[in-house]
Amino acid sequence: MKKMIDTDLLVIGGGAAGLCAAAEAAGAGARVTVIESDLHAGGQLVKQTHKFFGSKDEYAGTRGFKIADILLDEINSLGDKVEIRTNTTVTGYYPEEGFFTAMKGEEEYYRIKAKKTVVATGAQERLIPFPNNDLPGVYGAGAVQTLMNVYGVVPGKKVLMVGAGNIGLIVSYQLRQAGVEIAAVVEAMPKVGGYWVHAAKIRRLGIPILLRHTIVEAFGDKVIEGAVIQELDDKFSLIGEPRTIECDVICMAVGLTPTTELFWQADARMLYCPQLCGHVPYRDETMRTSHPDIWVAGDASGIEEASAAMVEGRIAGHSAAKALGLPVREESFKEYWTRLDHLRAGEVGEKIRGGICQVLVDGWEA
Amino acid sequence: MELIQKHPILEFRHGNEVTFTFDGQEMKGFEGEPIAMALHANDVRIYRVTPEMKRPRGFFCAIGKCSSCFMVVDGVPNVRTCVTPLEPGMKVETQHGKGLVPLEAK
Ligand SMILES: Cc1cc2nc3c(=O)[nH]c(=O)nc-3n(C[C@H](O)[C@H](O)[C@H](O)COP(=O)(O)OP(=O)(O)OC[C@H]3O[C@@H](n4cnc5c(N)ncnc54)[C@H](O)[C@@H]3O)c2cc1C
Numbered sequence: 001m002k003k004m005i006d007t008d009l010l011v012i013g014g015g016a017a018g019l020c021a022a023a024e025a026a027g028a029g030a031r032v033t034v035i036e037s038d039l040h041a042g043g044q045l046v047k048q049t050h051k052f053f054g055s056k057d058e059y060a061g062t063r064g065f066k067i068a069d070i071l072l073d074e075i076n077s078l079g080d081k082v083e084i085r086t087n088t089t090v091t092g093y094y095p096e097e098g099f100f101t102a103m104k105g106e107e108e109y110y111r112i113k114a115k116k117t118v119v120a121t122g123a124q125e126r127l128i129p130f131p132n133n134d135l136p137g138v139y140g141a142g143a144v145q146t147l148m149n150v151y152g153v154v155p156g157k158k159v160l161m162v163g164a165g166n167i168g169l170i171v172s173y174q175l176r177q178a179g180v181e182i183a184a185v186v187e188a189m190p191k192v193g194g195y196w197v198h199a200a201k202i203r204r205l206g207i208p209i210l211l212r213h214t215i216v217e218a219f220g221d222k223v224i225e226g227a228v229i230q231e232l233d234d235k236f237s238l239i240g241e242p243r244t245i246e247c248d249v250i251c252m253a254v255g256l257t258p259t260t261e262l263f264w265q266a267d268a269r270m271l272y273c274p275q276l277c278g279h280v281p282y283r284d285e286t287m288r289t290s291h292p293d294i295w296v297a298g299d300a301s302g303i304e305e306a307s308a309a310m311v312e313g314r315i316a317g318h319s320a321a322k323a324l325g326l327p328v329r330e331e332s333f334k335e336y337w338t339r340l341d342h343l344r345a346g347e348v349g350e351k352i353r354g355g356i357c358q359v360l361v362d363g364w365e366a
Numbered sequence: 367m368e369l370i371q372k373h374p375i376l377e378f379r380h381g382n383e384v385t386f387t388f389d390g391q392e393m394k395g396f397e398g399e400p401i402a403m404a405l406h407a408n409d410v411r412i413y414r415v416t417p418e419m420k421r422p423r424g425f426f427c428a429i430g431k432c433s434s435c436f437m438v439v440d441g442v443p444n445v446r447t448c449v450t451p452l453e454p455g456m457k458v459e460t461q462h463g464k465g466l467v468p469l470e471a472k
Pocket residue numbers: 012013014015016017018035036037038042043044045048051052053054088089090091120121122123142166167168170171259297298299300304305306307308309429
Protein backbone atom coordinates (compact mmCIF):
# COMPACT_ATOMS: atom_id res chain seq x y z
CA MET A 1 0.00 0.00 0.00
CA LYS A 2 1.27 3.43 -0.92
CA LYS A 3 1.31 5.66 2.14
CA MET A 4 1.75 9.03 0.43
CA ILE A 5 1.09 10.24 -3.06
CA ASP A 6 2.27 13.49 -4.60
CA THR A 7 0.52 15.61 -7.17
CA ASP A 8 0.58 19.13 -8.61
CA LEU A 9 -3.15 19.64 -8.42
CA LEU A 10 -5.52 17.64 -6.28
CA VAL A 11 -9.17 17.84 -7.29
CA ILE A 12 -11.54 16.55 -4.64
CA GLY A 13 -14.83 15.44 -6.20
CA GLY A 14 -15.22 14.21 -9.78
CA GLY A 15 -18.54 15.84 -10.64
CA ALA A 16 -19.24 18.53 -13.23
CA ALA A 17 -17.08 21.09 -11.44
CA GLY A 18 -14.19 18.80 -10.54
CA LEU A 19 -13.89 17.28 -14.00
CA CYS A 20 -13.82 20.73 -15.60
CA ALA A 21 -11.18 21.95 -13.16
CA ALA A 22 -9.08 18.86 -13.92
CA ALA A 23 -9.47 19.23 -17.69
CA GLU A 24 -8.60 22.91 -17.61
CA ALA A 25 -5.50 22.53 -15.43
CA ALA A 26 -4.26 19.45 -17.28
CA GLY A 27 -4.80 21.32 -20.55
CA ALA A 28 -2.30 23.87 -19.24
CA GLY A 29 0.14 21.10 -18.41
CA ALA A 30 -0.56 20.29 -14.77
CA ARG A 31 -0.34 16.81 -13.31
CA VAL A 32 -3.78 16.28 -11.77
CA THR A 33 -5.20 13.72 -9.38
CA VAL A 34 -8.98 13.56 -9.06
CA ILE A 35 -10.37 11.79 -6.01
CA GLU A 36 -13.97 10.62 -6.28
CA SER A 37 -15.81 8.72 -3.57
CA ASP A 38 -18.34 7.13 -5.92
CA LEU A 39 -17.55 4.08 -8.03
CA HIS A 40 -17.43 6.27 -11.16
CA ALA A 41 -16.79 9.92 -11.99
CA GLY A 42 -19.52 12.30 -13.12
CA GLY A 43 -21.28 13.26 -9.89
CA GLN A 44 -24.88 14.35 -10.30
CA LEU A 45 -24.54 14.42 -14.07
CA VAL A 46 -24.61 10.66 -14.53
CA LYS A 47 -28.01 10.45 -12.85
CA GLN A 48 -29.75 12.89 -15.17
CA THR A 49 -31.70 11.61 -18.15
CA HIS A 50 -33.25 14.94 -19.15
CA LYS A 51 -31.86 17.49 -21.56
CA PHE A 52 -30.11 20.23 -19.63
CA PHE A 53 -31.04 23.86 -19.60
CA GLY A 54 -28.42 26.58 -19.53
CA SER A 55 -26.47 27.83 -22.53
CA LYS A 56 -24.90 26.05 -25.50
CA ASP A 57 -21.37 26.54 -24.18
CA GLU A 58 -22.39 24.41 -21.22
CA TYR A 59 -24.04 21.75 -23.40
CA ALA A 60 -27.65 22.85 -22.96
CA GLY A 61 -29.95 20.46 -24.80
CA THR A 62 -27.67 17.52 -24.03
CA ARG A 63 -28.81 14.89 -21.55
CA GLY A 64 -26.94 15.02 -18.23
CA PHE A 65 -25.27 11.60 -18.41
CA LYS A 66 -23.96 12.41 -21.86
CA ILE A 67 -22.35 15.62 -20.59
CA ALA A 68 -20.36 13.49 -18.13
CA ASP A 69 -19.13 11.38 -21.07
CA ILE A 70 -18.09 14.51 -23.00
CA LEU A 71 -16.04 15.75 -20.03
CA LEU A 72 -14.41 12.36 -19.51
CA ASP A 73 -13.55 12.21 -23.24
CA GLU A 74 -11.87 15.59 -22.95
CA ILE A 75 -9.84 14.35 -19.99
CA ASN A 76 -8.88 11.14 -21.76
CA SER A 77 -7.73 13.14 -24.78
CA LEU A 78 -5.15 14.83 -22.55
CA GLY A 79 -3.23 11.60 -22.20
CA ASP A 80 -2.07 10.54 -18.77
CA LYS A 81 -1.99 13.99 -17.16
CA VAL A 82 -5.11 13.27 -15.16
CA GLU A 83 -5.46 10.32 -12.85
CA ILE A 84 -8.97 9.66 -11.56
CA ARG A 85 -9.17 7.55 -8.42
CA THR A 86 -12.70 6.36 -7.81
CA ASN A 87 -14.13 4.59 -4.76
CA THR A 88 -11.84 6.87 -2.75
CA THR A 89 -12.97 9.47 -0.25
CA VAL A 90 -10.91 12.37 1.04
CA THR A 91 -11.49 12.08 4.76
CA GLY A 92 -9.54 14.98 6.18
CA TYR A 93 -7.09 17.83 5.82
CA TYR A 94 -4.19 18.38 8.18
CA PRO A 95 -3.22 22.05 7.88
CA GLU A 96 -0.06 21.81 9.99
CA GLU A 97 1.43 19.07 7.85
CA GLY A 98 -0.36 20.30 4.72
CA PHE A 99 -1.67 16.96 3.53
CA PHE A 100 -5.02 15.31 2.93
CA THR A 101 -5.96 11.82 3.99
CA ALA A 102 -7.84 9.52 1.65
CA MET A 103 -9.59 6.21 2.09
CA LYS A 104 -9.88 3.72 -0.76
CA GLY A 105 -12.84 1.43 -0.20
CA GLU A 106 -13.30 0.95 3.52
CA GLU A 107 -9.87 -0.05 4.69
CA GLU A 108 -6.99 1.28 2.62
CA TYR A 109 -5.75 4.65 3.85
CA TYR A 110 -3.11 6.93 2.43
CA ARG A 111 -1.99 10.56 2.41
CA ILE A 112 -1.96 13.03 -0.43
CA LYS A 113 0.43 15.93 -0.73
CA ALA A 114 -0.64 18.46 -3.34
CA LYS A 115 0.82 21.79 -4.38
CA LYS A 116 -2.67 23.16 -5.04
CA THR A 117 -6.16 21.81 -4.39
CA VAL A 118 -9.62 22.38 -5.86
CA VAL A 119 -12.42 21.26 -3.56
CA ALA A 120 -15.48 20.37 -5.65
CA THR A 121 -17.34 18.12 -3.26
CA GLY A 122 -20.85 19.06 -4.43
CA ALA A 123 -23.83 18.99 -2.12
CA GLN A 124 -25.71 16.95 0.42
CA GLU A 125 -29.43 16.40 0.61
CA ARG A 126 -31.61 17.89 3.30
CA LEU A 127 -34.23 16.06 5.29
CA ILE A 128 -37.18 17.60 7.10
CA PRO A 129 -38.41 16.42 10.49
CA PHE A 130 -41.56 14.27 10.76
CA PRO A 131 -42.33 11.13 12.77
CA ASN A 132 -40.81 7.99 11.23
CA ASN A 133 -38.63 9.86 8.75
CA ASP A 134 -35.95 7.30 9.52
CA LEU A 135 -37.88 4.26 8.29
CA PRO A 136 -36.47 2.45 5.28
CA GLY A 137 -38.29 3.81 2.25
CA VAL A 138 -37.66 7.48 3.04
CA TYR A 139 -35.04 8.16 0.40
CA GLY A 140 -33.24 11.23 -0.80
CA ALA A 141 -34.05 12.20 -4.38
CA GLY A 142 -30.44 11.58 -5.32
CA ALA A 143 -30.60 8.07 -3.92
CA VAL A 144 -33.74 7.30 -5.91
CA GLN A 145 -31.95 8.53 -9.03
CA THR A 146 -28.91 6.42 -8.27
CA LEU A 147 -31.07 3.33 -7.87
CA MET A 148 -33.07 3.72 -11.03
CA ASN A 149 -30.91 5.73 -13.43
CA VAL A 150 -27.48 4.37 -12.66
CA TYR A 151 -28.20 0.79 -11.61
CA GLY A 152 -31.58 0.12 -13.19
CA VAL A 153 -33.23 -0.97 -9.95
CA VAL A 154 -36.94 -0.26 -9.44
CA PRO A 155 -37.08 2.04 -6.37
CA GLY A 156 -40.59 1.01 -5.33
CA LYS A 157 -44.17 0.61 -6.47
CA LYS A 158 -45.66 3.92 -5.49
CA VAL A 159 -43.85 7.09 -4.50
CA LEU A 160 -44.85 10.21 -2.60
CA MET A 161 -42.63 13.08 -3.75
CA VAL A 162 -41.95 15.79 -1.20
CA GLY A 163 -40.92 19.05 -2.86
CA ALA A 164 -41.86 20.64 -6.18
CA GLY A 165 -38.58 22.38 -6.99
CA ASN A 166 -36.75 21.31 -10.14
CA ILE A 167 -35.35 18.22 -8.50
CA GLY A 168 -38.74 16.99 -7.22
CA LEU A 169 -40.33 17.59 -10.60
CA ILE A 170 -37.55 16.05 -12.66
CA VAL A 171 -37.20 13.00 -10.44
CA SER A 172 -40.98 12.46 -10.57
CA TYR A 173 -40.75 12.46 -14.33
CA GLN A 174 -37.79 10.10 -14.25
CA LEU A 175 -39.71 7.76 -11.93
CA ARG A 176 -42.49 7.55 -14.49
CA GLN A 177 -39.91 6.83 -17.20
CA ALA A 178 -38.85 3.90 -15.03
CA GLY A 179 -42.46 2.75 -14.79
CA VAL A 180 -43.09 3.77 -11.17
CA GLU A 181 -46.38 5.26 -9.99
CA ILE A 182 -46.39 8.67 -8.25
CA ALA A 183 -49.11 9.16 -5.65
CA ALA A 184 -48.61 12.94 -5.55
CA VAL A 185 -46.06 15.71 -5.33
CA VAL A 186 -46.52 17.79 -2.17
CA GLU A 187 -45.11 21.29 -1.84
CA ALA A 188 -45.39 23.53 1.21
CA MET A 189 -45.06 26.75 -0.75
CA PRO A 190 -48.02 28.30 -2.57
CA LYS A 191 -46.28 27.92 -5.91
CA VAL A 192 -44.11 25.47 -7.79
CA GLY A 193 -40.42 26.21 -7.20
CA GLY A 194 -39.11 24.54 -10.34
CA TYR A 195 -39.24 25.66 -13.95
CA TRP A 196 -42.60 25.81 -15.61
CA VAL A 197 -41.68 23.27 -18.33
CA HIS A 198 -40.93 20.60 -15.76
CA ALA A 199 -44.18 21.22 -13.86
CA ALA A 200 -46.16 21.09 -17.10
CA LYS A 201 -44.68 17.69 -17.96
CA ILE A 202 -45.78 16.33 -14.59
CA ARG A 203 -49.28 17.73 -14.87
CA ARG A 204 -49.65 16.26 -18.36
CA LEU A 205 -48.95 12.84 -16.88
CA GLY A 206 -51.87 13.39 -14.53
CA ILE A 207 -49.73 13.51 -11.39
CA PRO A 208 -51.30 15.83 -8.81
CA ILE A 209 -49.06 18.64 -7.52
CA LEU A 210 -50.50 19.57 -4.14
CA LEU A 211 -49.38 23.09 -3.26
CA ARG A 212 -49.59 24.32 0.36
CA HIS A 213 -49.34 20.72 1.51
CA THR A 214 -46.81 18.98 3.68
CA ILE A 215 -46.02 15.54 4.99
CA VAL A 216 -46.93 15.31 8.67
CA GLU A 217 -46.06 11.71 9.34
CA ALA A 218 -44.85 8.52 7.75
CA PHE A 219 -46.02 5.13 8.89
CA GLY A 220 -45.22 1.48 8.46
CA ASP A 221 -44.24 -1.61 10.38
CA LYS A 222 -40.44 -1.70 9.84
CA VAL A 223 -40.61 -0.19 6.32
CA ILE A 224 -42.68 2.62 4.78
CA GLU A 225 -46.29 1.72 4.04
CA GLY A 226 -47.71 5.20 3.68
CA ALA A 227 -47.73 8.83 4.67
CA VAL A 228 -50.11 11.37 6.14
CA ILE A 229 -50.27 14.72 4.38
CA GLN A 230 -52.10 17.90 5.29
CA GLU A 231 -52.85 21.36 3.96
CA LEU A 232 -51.09 24.51 5.19
CA ASP A 233 -52.33 28.06 5.52
CA ASP A 234 -50.44 31.27 4.75
CA LYS A 235 -48.54 31.05 8.02
CA PHE A 236 -47.61 27.40 7.38
CA SER A 237 -49.95 26.16 10.11
CA LEU A 238 -51.77 22.92 9.48
CA ILE A 239 -55.40 23.25 8.41
CA GLY A 240 -58.04 20.89 7.10
CA GLU A 241 -58.21 17.14 7.51
CA PRO A 242 -55.09 14.96 7.42
CA ARG A 243 -55.10 12.60 4.47
CA THR A 244 -53.50 9.16 4.23
CA ILE A 245 -51.55 8.23 1.12
CA GLU A 246 -50.41 4.70 0.49
CA CYS A 247 -46.87 4.44 -0.81
CA ASP A 248 -43.73 2.38 -0.27
CA VAL A 249 -41.26 5.18 -0.99
CA ILE A 250 -41.23 8.76 0.26
CA CYS A 251 -38.82 10.71 -1.88
CA MET A 252 -37.34 13.81 -0.28
CA ALA A 253 -36.56 16.64 -2.67
CA VAL A 254 -36.44 19.44 -0.13
CA GLY A 255 -33.17 20.97 -1.12
CA LEU A 256 -29.44 20.59 -1.00
CA THR A 257 -26.74 22.10 1.12
CA PRO A 258 -23.07 22.54 0.14
CA THR A 259 -20.58 19.91 1.36
CA THR A 260 -17.96 21.97 3.16
CA GLU A 261 -16.21 19.91 5.87
CA LEU A 262 -12.83 20.23 4.20
CA PHE A 263 -13.01 24.04 4.11
CA TRP A 264 -13.72 24.10 7.82
CA GLN A 265 -10.75 21.84 8.44
CA ALA A 266 -8.57 24.14 6.32
CA ASP A 267 -9.80 27.07 8.40
CA ALA A 268 -11.07 28.87 5.29
CA ARG A 269 -13.22 31.93 6.00
CA MET A 270 -16.88 30.87 5.78
CA LEU A 271 -20.25 32.58 5.68
CA TYR A 272 -23.75 31.28 6.21
CA CYS A 273 -25.56 32.42 3.09
CA PRO A 274 -29.22 31.39 2.67
CA GLN A 275 -29.23 32.25 -1.05
CA LEU A 276 -26.41 29.76 -1.59
CA CYS A 277 -28.18 27.23 0.67
CA GLY A 278 -25.76 26.97 3.59
CA HIS A 279 -22.26 27.74 4.80
CA VAL A 280 -19.89 28.48 1.93
CA PRO A 281 -16.30 29.70 1.69
CA TYR A 282 -15.51 33.28 0.71
CA ARG A 283 -13.69 33.33 -2.64
CA ASP A 284 -12.04 35.79 -4.99
CA GLU A 285 -12.81 36.01 -8.72
CA THR A 286 -10.47 33.09 -9.41
CA MET A 287 -12.46 30.90 -6.98
CA ARG A 288 -9.58 30.89 -4.52
CA THR A 289 -10.64 30.62 -0.89
CA SER A 290 -8.92 32.45 1.99
CA HIS A 291 -6.55 29.48 2.11
CA PRO A 292 -3.93 30.39 -0.51
CA ASP A 293 -3.63 26.86 -1.90
CA ILE A 294 -7.30 25.87 -1.91
CA TRP A 295 -9.91 26.70 -4.55
CA VAL A 296 -13.63 25.95 -4.59
CA ALA A 297 -16.00 25.18 -7.48
CA GLY A 298 -19.52 23.93 -8.12
CA ASP A 299 -22.26 23.18 -5.63
CA ALA A 300 -19.70 23.23 -2.80
CA SER A 301 -19.45 26.99 -3.36
CA GLY A 302 -23.24 27.42 -3.28
CA ILE A 303 -26.12 25.45 -4.78
CA GLU A 304 -26.56 26.47 -8.37
CA GLU A 305 -26.57 24.46 -11.57
CA ALA A 306 -24.28 22.16 -13.48
CA SER A 307 -23.76 24.82 -16.12
CA ALA A 308 -22.34 27.28 -13.56
CA ALA A 309 -20.49 24.46 -11.76
CA MET A 310 -18.65 23.63 -14.98
CA VAL A 311 -17.59 27.22 -15.62
CA GLU A 312 -16.48 27.66 -12.00
CA GLY A 313 -14.47 24.46 -12.39
CA ARG A 314 -12.77 25.92 -15.47
CA ILE A 315 -11.98 29.13 -13.61
CA ALA A 316 -10.57 27.29 -10.59
CA GLY A 317 -8.51 24.96 -12.78
CA HIS A 318 -7.22 27.88 -14.82
CA SER A 319 -6.22 29.86 -11.76
CA ALA A 320 -4.65 26.88 -9.97
CA ALA A 321 -2.59 26.07 -13.09
CA LYS A 322 -1.42 29.66 -13.22
CA ALA A 323 -0.49 29.55 -9.55
CA LEU A 324 1.56 26.44 -10.33
CA GLY A 325 3.55 28.61 -12.68
CA LEU A 326 2.15 27.09 -15.86
CA PRO A 327 1.43 29.22 -18.92
CA VAL A 328 -2.31 29.80 -19.31
CA ARG A 329 -4.37 31.61 -21.90
CA GLU A 330 -5.22 34.85 -20.10
CA GLU A 331 -8.28 35.62 -22.25
CA SER A 332 -9.97 32.40 -21.11
CA PHE A 333 -10.47 33.83 -17.66
CA LYS A 334 -12.52 36.76 -19.01
CA GLU A 335 -14.49 34.48 -21.32
CA TYR A 336 -15.43 32.22 -18.43
CA TRP A 337 -16.68 35.18 -16.41
CA THR A 338 -18.74 36.40 -19.35
CA ARG A 339 -20.37 32.97 -19.46
CA LEU A 340 -21.01 32.96 -15.71
CA ASP A 341 -22.55 36.42 -15.84
CA HIS A 342 -24.72 35.28 -18.71
CA LEU A 343 -25.90 32.21 -16.79
CA ARG A 344 -26.71 34.32 -13.74
CA ALA A 345 -28.45 37.10 -15.65
CA GLY A 346 -32.11 38.02 -15.37
CA GLU A 347 -34.76 37.13 -12.88
CA VAL A 348 -33.74 33.46 -12.47
CA GLY A 349 -30.26 34.50 -11.41
CA GLU A 350 -31.37 37.07 -8.90
CA LYS A 351 -31.10 34.86 -5.85
CA ILE A 352 -27.67 33.54 -6.85
CA ARG A 353 -26.34 37.03 -7.58
CA GLY A 354 -27.60 38.14 -4.17
CA GLY A 355 -25.65 35.31 -2.55
CA ILE A 356 -22.46 35.62 -4.58
CA CYS A 357 -22.03 39.33 -3.81
CA GLN A 358 -21.87 38.48 -0.10
CA VAL A 359 -18.99 36.01 -0.45
CA LEU A 360 -16.98 37.38 -3.36
CA VAL A 361 -13.92 39.32 -2.22
CA ASP A 362 -11.70 41.62 -4.29
CA GLY A 363 -8.65 39.62 -3.51
CA TRP A 364 -6.65 38.11 -0.67
CA GLU A 365 -3.82 39.88 1.05
CA ALA A 366 -0.55 38.24 0.18
CA MET B 367 -34.47 -9.27 -9.18
CA GLU B 368 -36.56 -6.11 -9.49
CA LEU B 369 -34.85 -4.45 -12.40
CA ILE B 370 -36.07 -1.90 -14.90
CA GLN B 371 -36.71 -3.89 -18.05
CA LYS B 372 -37.54 -1.13 -20.49
CA HIS B 373 -36.49 2.50 -20.37
CA PRO B 374 -37.16 5.17 -23.00
CA ILE B 375 -33.68 6.71 -22.72
CA LEU B 376 -31.29 4.57 -20.74
CA GLU B 377 -29.69 1.28 -21.57
CA PHE B 378 -28.36 -0.58 -18.57
CA ARG B 379 -25.16 -2.50 -19.02
CA HIS B 380 -24.86 -4.73 -16.00
CA GLY B 381 -21.71 -6.68 -15.30
CA ASN B 382 -21.36 -10.33 -14.35
CA GLU B 383 -24.12 -11.85 -12.30
CA VAL B 384 -22.71 -13.23 -9.07
CA THR B 385 -23.99 -14.92 -5.93
CA PHE B 386 -23.70 -13.47 -2.43
CA THR B 387 -25.47 -14.09 0.86
CA PHE B 388 -27.63 -11.81 2.94
CA ASP B 389 -28.08 -13.06 6.52
CA GLY B 390 -27.28 -16.52 5.24
CA GLN B 391 -29.72 -16.44 2.35
CA GLU B 392 -28.32 -16.78 -1.16
CA MET B 393 -28.99 -13.90 -3.55
CA LYS B 394 -27.92 -12.71 -6.96
CA GLY B 395 -26.48 -9.37 -7.90
CA PHE B 396 -24.08 -7.73 -10.31
CA GLU B 397 -20.38 -7.69 -9.63
CA GLY B 398 -18.98 -4.19 -9.07
CA GLU B 399 -22.33 -2.56 -8.38
CA PRO B 400 -22.95 -1.29 -4.84
CA ILE B 401 -24.06 -3.91 -2.32
CA ALA B 402 -27.03 -1.73 -1.27
CA MET B 403 -28.36 -1.64 -4.85
CA ALA B 404 -28.09 -5.41 -5.16
CA LEU B 405 -30.01 -5.84 -1.89
CA HIS B 406 -32.71 -3.42 -2.99
CA ALA B 407 -33.11 -5.33 -6.25
CA ASN B 408 -33.70 -8.41 -4.09
CA ASP B 409 -36.38 -6.54 -2.18
CA VAL B 410 -34.27 -6.10 0.97
CA ARG B 411 -34.98 -2.71 2.55
CA ILE B 412 -33.65 -3.04 6.09
CA TYR B 413 -29.86 -2.84 6.33
CA ARG B 414 -29.26 -2.25 10.00
CA VAL B 415 -30.94 -1.83 13.39
CA THR B 416 -29.91 1.18 15.48
CA PRO B 417 -27.98 0.69 18.74
CA GLU B 418 -30.34 2.28 21.23
CA MET B 419 -33.85 2.53 19.94
CA LYS B 420 -33.56 -0.56 17.74
CA ARG B 421 -35.01 1.28 14.75
CA PRO B 422 -34.71 -0.35 11.32
CA ARG B 423 -32.69 1.64 8.79
CA GLY B 424 -32.33 1.40 5.04
CA PHE B 425 -30.29 3.60 2.82
CA PHE B 426 -30.89 7.33 2.40
CA CYS B 427 -28.26 9.25 0.45
CA ALA B 428 -26.68 6.46 -1.64
CA ILE B 429 -23.49 8.52 -1.97
CA GLY B 430 -21.65 7.41 1.14
CA LYS B 431 -22.38 10.49 3.20
CA CYS B 432 -25.10 9.67 5.74
CA SER B 433 -24.16 6.32 7.36
CA SER B 434 -27.72 5.00 7.13
CA CYS B 435 -26.65 1.94 5.12
CA PHE B 436 -23.94 0.51 7.40
CA MET B 437 -23.82 -3.29 7.37
CA VAL B 438 -21.49 -6.11 8.31
CA VAL B 439 -19.66 -7.30 5.20
CA ASP B 440 -17.37 -10.32 5.42
CA GLY B 441 -17.24 -9.80 9.17
CA VAL B 442 -16.35 -6.09 8.98
CA PRO B 443 -18.95 -3.77 10.54
CA ASN B 444 -19.92 -0.22 9.48
CA VAL B 445 -19.33 -0.80 5.79
CA ARG B 446 -21.03 1.87 3.62
CA THR B 447 -22.88 -0.59 1.42
CA CYS B 448 -24.15 2.14 -0.93
CA VAL B 449 -20.64 2.73 -2.27
CA THR B 450 -18.99 -0.64 -1.69
CA PRO B 451 -18.85 -2.82 -4.80
CA LEU B 452 -20.35 -6.30 -4.66
CA GLU B 453 -17.94 -9.18 -5.02
CA PRO B 454 -18.76 -12.83 -5.66
CA GLY B 455 -19.37 -14.82 -2.48
CA MET B 456 -19.62 -11.79 -0.22
CA LYS B 457 -21.19 -12.42 3.16
CA VAL B 458 -23.52 -9.49 3.88
CA GLU B 459 -25.30 -9.25 7.22
CA THR B 460 -27.76 -6.90 8.90
CA GLN B 461 -25.85 -4.79 11.39
CA HIS B 462 -27.27 -4.75 14.89
CA GLY B 463 -26.05 -1.81 16.95
CA LYS B 464 -22.53 -0.56 16.49
CA GLY B 465 -21.08 -3.84 15.33
CA LEU B 466 -18.00 -5.54 16.70
CA VAL B 467 -14.45 -4.97 15.59
CA PRO B 468 -13.52 -8.12 13.63
CA LEU B 469 -10.93 -9.18 16.23
CA GLU B 470 -13.57 -9.35 18.93
CA ALA B 471 -16.09 -10.93 16.62
CA LYS B 472 -13.90 -13.92 15.93
C1 LIG C 1 -32.58 16.03 -10.31
C2 LIG C 1 -31.57 17.07 -10.68
C3 LIG C 1 -31.71 17.72 -11.90
C4 LIG C 1 -30.79 18.70 -12.29
N1 LIG C 1 -30.96 19.31 -13.51
C5 LIG C 1 -30.07 20.25 -13.94
C6 LIG C 1 -30.19 20.87 -15.23
O1 LIG C 1 -31.11 20.57 -16.01
N2 LIG C 1 -29.26 21.80 -15.59
C7 LIG C 1 -28.23 22.13 -14.75
O2 LIG C 1 -27.40 22.99 -15.15
N3 LIG C 1 -28.10 21.57 -13.53
C8 LIG C 1 -28.99 20.62 -13.11
N4 LIG C 1 -28.82 20.03 -11.86
C9 LIG C 1 -27.77 20.48 -10.96
C10 LIG C 1 -26.44 19.86 -11.23
O3 LIG C 1 -26.53 18.47 -11.36
C11 LIG C 1 -25.47 20.21 -10.14
O4 LIG C 1 -25.50 21.59 -9.89
C12 LIG C 1 -24.04 19.86 -10.54
O5 LIG C 1 -23.94 18.48 -10.79
C13 LIG C 1 -23.02 20.28 -9.50
O6 LIG C 1 -21.76 19.79 -9.84
P1 LIG C 1 -20.65 19.57 -8.76
O7 LIG C 1 -19.49 19.03 -9.49
O8 LIG C 1 -20.50 20.80 -7.96
O9 LIG C 1 -21.25 18.50 -7.75
P2 LIG C 1 -21.57 16.95 -7.94
O10 LIG C 1 -22.02 16.64 -9.30
O11 LIG C 1 -22.47 16.60 -6.82
O12 LIG C 1 -20.16 16.27 -7.72
C14 LIG C 1 -19.48 16.23 -6.49
C15 LIG C 1 -18.70 14.95 -6.43
O13 LIG C 1 -17.83 14.99 -5.34
C16 LIG C 1 -17.75 13.72 -4.76
N5 LIG C 1 -17.28 13.91 -3.38
C17 LIG C 1 -17.88 14.61 -2.39
N6 LIG C 1 -17.15 14.59 -1.27
C18 LIG C 1 -16.05 13.88 -1.55
C19 LIG C 1 -14.88 13.52 -0.80
N7 LIG C 1 -14.71 13.91 0.48
N8 LIG C 1 -13.93 12.75 -1.39
C20 LIG C 1 -14.08 12.37 -2.69
N9 LIG C 1 -15.15 12.68 -3.45
C21 LIG C 1 -16.11 13.43 -2.89
C22 LIG C 1 -19.16 13.19 -4.88
O14 LIG C 1 -19.20 11.80 -4.83
C23 LIG C 1 -19.57 13.74 -6.24
O15 LIG C 1 -19.34 12.84 -7.29
C24 LIG C 1 -29.72 19.03 -11.43
C25 LIG C 1 -29.56 18.36 -10.21
C26 LIG C 1 -30.45 17.38 -9.82
C27 LIG C 1 -30.25 16.65 -8.50
